[in-house]
Amino acid sequence: MRYGIFSLFAVVSAAAALGAPIEVEPFPAKANWTLPGGESGVLLEKGQSSAVSVKVPGLTDKEKDVGGRWRGVISVDVYGTAQGGKGTLELEALDPPSGEVFAKTTATAGGRAPRAEWGVIASSGQSGAEAERAFDGNPGTDWHTRHGADQASPPHWIGLEFAAPRKLEGIRYQPRPGGYANGVAKNYRLEIRKPGADWETVAKGESPKQVADSRTPLVLNLPGPIEVEAFRFVIESDWSGGGFGTAGEIVPLGISLTKKTEPVAATSRAWLEIPDKLMDLLPGKTFGLRVRAGDGQSVVVGTPRFSRVNEKPTDKLFGRSNGGSGPDLLGAGLLGFDALTEDKQSVLTVMEVRTGSPAAKAKLKEGDVILSSSELPLPLNELNPGWDWFRHSHEAALGRNSEILLKSGKRSMPLAILRDGLPLTVNLELPRTRSFTTMDPATDPEAAALLKDMLALLEDTQRENGSWSDDIIRTTFSSLALMATGDKKYRGRVKKAVEWSMEKYPKPDAYGNLGFWYGAYAGILYSEWHLLTGDKKVLPHLEALRDWAVNGKHNSIWNVPALGHGPSGLPYENKALVAPACHLLVFEALACRCGMKSGIWEMIMPFMEMAWSNPKEGGHGSLGYNRSYKDTEEFWSRSGLFSMAAYLRGERPDMSSAMVGFMEKNHPWIRNSHAYGEPGGSWGLLGLNLVKPEAYTAVMKEYAWWFSLAWEPGYGLHFTQPHMGAPYMGEEDLINATYALVLQAPKRNLHLTGAHFSGR
Known part of the structure; x- marks a missing residue:
């Protein structure tokens, strides 16, 4: 890892630290790779790269009061390679004006990346009217292109990408049932992508007026089945003239869509820490984040994430006690530490280590950033109540891993932590030998x-x-x-x-x-x-x-x-x-x-x-x-x-x-x-x-x-x-x-x- 101070950070910001986890857009896709559950990954071949910009917000008043130094931790999910062999990647933080890299790391990928049989692709989508709604079997739910101050401009498109080539006979476009004719396709074209080829148009025209007036389906039949790896319906203009795109349902003719499976978690992550001296300068500024595939097979990566953690987290960082989404206290009694658990963050920060505990014996210390448990990256933390918290919170991950280890007869839990910019593994001895069974003391x-x-x-x-x-x-x-x-x-x-x-x-x-x-x-x-x-x-x-x-x-x-x-x-x-x-x-x-x-x-x-x-x-x-x-x-x-x-x-x-x-x-x-x-x-x-x-x-x-x-x-x-x-x-x-x-x-x-x- 190497750092540099350069033009972007020449003026020291009045703020000395950062706030809550920062939302980062997914990497722009050079080639989509639809993961089970519908999330889109990015396939990068050797030498290819993809980049996003990250704007760091300023401190909240509470975070200013806490003081101390903050660490920036970038993570990128690594799902494996396209062919199942080994691949490498580089993760770089850089100054957008100069392109100078101020922090970098490398990681390896192995094993075949999981892939959904089919995935939705679209030019844009509106919150509450995402593209997936056009393929849920319910014409009453609809897809709508992004609108408002940041309205997407036509042409708009929506379609499917398949894990393996499928024979397409055409499509049926069902306009959304409600509202005006906003977004109902007028001038359109149907494009397909054959295996290894570029997009080509196989049908185009203007839809009949009754498609807008009475929401009659538009059926486009191909001359015969065509083997495709993807298709998309392109809306060049809509009947309202407003420049929108919508769909109630799109059905690929000749292709049966299997039910979507549960999302899968990445089996590994690439980690990169931003030096604390640069973190002092980042509030209110933007830096670049780039991932590049190196030697070996093509690598499939997921959404990048950026977490900020205090070097000495305290209860002063806790969120509103009666409701809200934290940050909150997590008491890991079995492992012997308390942690600061934060919503939508991919790391867990140690607050306190109890004397004589498994954590103390493993030399875990305050401020350590936990990256993974039992060799699996921590999930994106969910603090809001519901099924996501129950299944994917850091608390649930640590707890479930402890029970899995105990059931298998293992006596320690490996934790990967980030300390001084480098990941290292510590093993915490489990102070129990049995897992729970019935949770009834009479039988357990x-x-x-x-x-x-x-x-x-x-x-x-x-x-x-x-x-x-x-x-x-x-x-x-x-x-x-x-x-x-x-x-x-x-x-x-x-x-x-x-x-x-x-x-x-x-x-x-x-x-x-x-x-x-x-x-x-x-x-x-x-x-x-x-x-x-x-x-x-x-x-x-x-x-x-x-x-x-x-x-x-x-x-x-x-x-x-x-x-x-x-x-x-x-x-x-x-x-x-x-x-x-x-x-x-x-x-x-x-x-x-x-x-x-x-x-x-x-x-x-x-x-x-x-x-x-x-x-x-x-x-x-x-x-x-x-x-x-x-x-x-x-x-x-x-x-x-x-x-x-x-x-x-x-x-x-x-x-x-x-x-x-x-x-x-x-x-x-x-x-x-x-x-x-x-x-x-x-x-x-x-x-x-x-x-x-x-x-x-x-x-x-x-x-x-x-x-x-x-x-x-x-x-x-x-x-x-x-x-x-x-x-x-x-x-x-x-x-x-x-x-x-x-x-x-x-x-x-x-x-x-x-x-x-x-x-x-």
């Missing part, structure tokens, strides 16, 4: 060992006054986890916690303005304690809490009673929210088993029914925030809590069944629960266990990778920031209590988890 030895650690942690962290962290939420979950063991040795601890709570909250007003949350937790603790021991001292507290909640109702904007965070009023212009009420409903359902008369359920049900997305009315089945916001993003804890309450009461099975059904199908939103992430994720799992145990079992197995990565044997779980995580809800002192309860849910020792008897 690893889950049993994890539970043992968490229970020991709860024993160690109970305070002298009987509480955990002087907080009713942590105290309730910790007490429930100890009661769930069925071991009488813990009853003294729980009794002390109950007495602490009754002393701290002698009357409901002591719960404060957020009292419906805190009161619900206290009521749940008291109810389970009474059902276990018969202790009648808690009963007056249950009835007082019920009356306080009922009397704390206010009329919502929809003219039905509702509850806020506490009795003082309703938030959000009287729209209120269901979450505090859901906790109260669980408390009341348990208290009714203690002999208390119900009251909150009857009062709040009209509001809850309005907030529910009823499948019979075309809804999705989960419980919304309120009537005006029946979302599919933060449903997890609300739906789980309400379904628990309904099940415990033996009422509204239609609602509870729909809610847990939606949860089962959309479990990757587990960490996006309402406003706090945890304990919302745990509540949802407890709801599944109670209402649909088979769904609980299936979902828990799906998250073995998270437990694997978070667990430090001999300690317990380490904390990773949830998507909707608010730190004031607690970190390791909370998740170890909640998941100690969750892991024991199948034992059904509590009424919350399915008991139907008094255990005293």
Whole structure:
């Protein structure tokens, strides 16, 4: 690697560092190579090159406050070679005006690059109307060329490229069904590319007026089948005269298109670090990025990416705690370090290494940039909730790799890191010998060992006054986890916690303005304690809490009673929210088993029914925030809590069944629960266990990778920031209590988890 300071960076910028990951356009294709899943790679033959420009944004205020030096890390996915042999490539960062290279590296490629049977090619596309929509079998979805301030100019084209030559008999162009005649093809031509040849025109003309007026399909038949490796339909002008191009569906005649497969990950990457002295000069400026194929076979590369990482990342870089896409904390308890995880970034930066951990023994250190795990590049990180996070986040990659290694009997995980501009591999010894199996401690030895650690942690962290962290939420979950063991040795601890709570909250007003949350937790603790021991001292507290909640109702904007965070009023212009009420409903359902008369359920049900997305009315089945916001993003804890309450009461099975059904199908939103992430994720799992145990079992197995990565044997779980995580809800002192309860849910020792008897 070599560097130079030159004209582009002659003036030092006032900014001293860079911000979030920078978006970089794909390399311009000299020859397309459609990868499985539809992403387009670039095929470079020996001596060929492709380049893009990268404009580096300035610092955000938060990043200015952090200070320190920043490192620029460029990565390019390498998928292999066209023929399956070996190839080489060079990656260069250069000054656009002079062409001088200021940083470079080389990499090798091997193995046959994966290729889709077919891929979409187009001159341009608009967000929400991408070219792939013209080949999805649905004429109601359409392709539209780029429009707006950066409108693409005609001619426009769209077509397919095949991995192997196919016999084309023609095409059918179906105009988009809606809108005006904007983009409907008027003057057109059909071009094909025979194997090894250039594009040639095989048909051209002007479409009949009814193509625009009534959206009649335009069918172009060739004289006979022609073997092609690609075709494209070219729109020279459209019937509106606006210079657009659109299509509802394009069907290649004589060719059957197989269903698209899942995207594949690159098996290797080329890495290049920008020297920190140059990084100080780059904010607000542009540099060039070029990839060149060297000796050997043709190389297939993917989209380049540019990440910026601080040399000493701290929690000052964390994003908005209650929502947003980070940056956030990732706690890799198994490996012994914490990391700064950033959305859409291809690297993971080490924040802290724990003394005596596998990371410390491997001499991993703060600021190291992790490039790969188990010899596979880290995926493009996804921090936003959903399936992409579940499948492709850095957390999921490390966790899944740990389980794969343990199942295969391996005892270490190799990590490739970038240090001082050079990649090197460190091996982290895994402090476990077995992978998880069922995630049920009764049948899974690893889950049993994890539970043992968490229970020991709860024993160690109970305070002298009987509480955990002087907080009713942590105290309730910790007490429930100890009661769930069925071991009488813990009853003294729980009794002390109950007495602490009754002393701290002698009357409901002591719960404060957020009292419906805190009161619900206290009521749940008291109810389970009474059902276990018969202790009648808690009963007056249950009835007082019920009356306080009922009397704390206010009329919502929809003219039905509702509850806020506490009795003082309703938030959000009287729209209120269901979450505090859901906790109260669980408390009341348990208290009714203690002999208390119900009251909150009857009062709040009209509001809850309005907030529910009823499948019979075309809804999705989960419980919304309120009537005006029946979302599919933060449903997890609300739906789980309400379904628990309904099940415990033996009422509204239609609602509870729909809610847990939606949860089962959309479990990757587990960490996006309402406003706090945890304990919302745990509540949802407890709801599944109670209402649909088979769904609980299936979902828990799906998250073995998270437990694997978070667990430090001999300690317990380490904390990773949830998507909707608010730190004031607690970190390791909370998740170890909640998941100690969750892991024991199948034992059904509590009424919350399915008991139907008094255990005293």
